[in-house]
Amino acid sequence: MATKAPFSGGxxxxxxxxxxxxxxxxxxxxxxxxxxxxxxxxxSSFVLVPTEAFxxxxxxxxxxxxxxxxxxMTRRGFCPDCGSPVVVKPDAALQFTAIRTASLDDxxxxxxxxxxxxxxxxxxxQMDPAVPKFEKYPTx
Numbered sequence: 259m260a261t262k263a264p265f266s267g268g269x270x271x272x273x274x275x276x277x278x279x280x281x282x283x284x285x286x287x288x289x290x291x292x293x294x295x296x297x298x299x300x301x302s303s304f305v306l307v308p309t310e311a312f313x314x315x316x317x318x319x320x321x322x323x324x325x326x327x328x329x330x331m332t333r334r335g336f337c338p339d340c341g342s343p344v345v346v347k348p349d350a351a352l353q354f355t356a357i358r359t360a361s362l363d364d365x366x367x368x369x370x371x372x373x374x375x376x377x378x379x380x381x382x383x384q385m386d387p388a389v390p391k392f393e394k395y396p397t398x
Contacts, residue, residue, distance in 0.1 A: 262367075263278065263279060263280055263281050264277050264278060265277070265278050265362065265363070266315075266363050267344075267357065268316070268317075268344070268361060268363070269317070269337035270337070270342040271337060271339050271340035272316075273316070273317045273337055273339045273340065274316060274317035274319055274337045274342075274344055275314070275315045275316035276312060276313060276314050276315060276344070276345070276357070278305075278312050278313075278357065279311045280308050280311035281307075282306060282307055283307060283308065284371055285306070285359075285369055285370055285371050286304055286371060286372040286373065287301040287302070287303050287370055287372070287373050288301055288302050288304060289374065289376055289378050289379040289380075289383065290374075290378050291378050292334075293375070294378070296322075296334050296343055300380050300382075300383040301373075301379070302358065303359035303360070303370070304346065304356040304357060304358065305359055305368065306354045306355070307354070307355055308354065308355075309347075309354060309355045311355075312345070312355040312357070317337070319335030319336055319337065319338070319344055319345060320335065320336060320337075321333040321334065322334050326348055327394065328348065328351070328395055330350050332346060332348045332349070333346065333348070333349070342361065343358045343360075343361070344357070344358055344361045345357055345358065345361075346358070370386065370389055372390050372392065372396060373385050373386075373389055373390070373391045374395060375394055375395075376393055377393045
């Protein structure tokens with residue numbers, strides 16, 4: 259199913275709302291340990307959009323920063339009221355904002371295009387063999 263930019267989303271309690279005005283650059287599952295820990299699952303699903311296309315319309319996420327192998331920090335934003343993960347802003351790729359797929363108002367159009375950080379994937383995590391995989395960050 260195709261996206262319908264603009265698209266919107268927010269946290270579970272409604273304190274944070276956002277809108278994205280551009281089509282996704284890429285949609286992926288990240289299997290790194292930080293994403294596993296922050297999602298409570300074997301991976302996190304993201305829709306990446308150009309940073310200038312992402313606008314908060316309500317509320318302010320609280321950010322937790324962790325070092326990134328690509329340089330700088332990865333800042334994971336969540337609702338300070340309900341704790342829902344909403345957005346990720348990596349210092350190494352400031353031109354992109356990664357939106358947590360579960361925070362979309364309508365996540366039905368999400369179509370996974372990549373698996374990243376497969377070096378941290380659990381052996382019981384059944385990845386789709388048809389989707390391109392990267393041991394760490396995508397190259398090229």
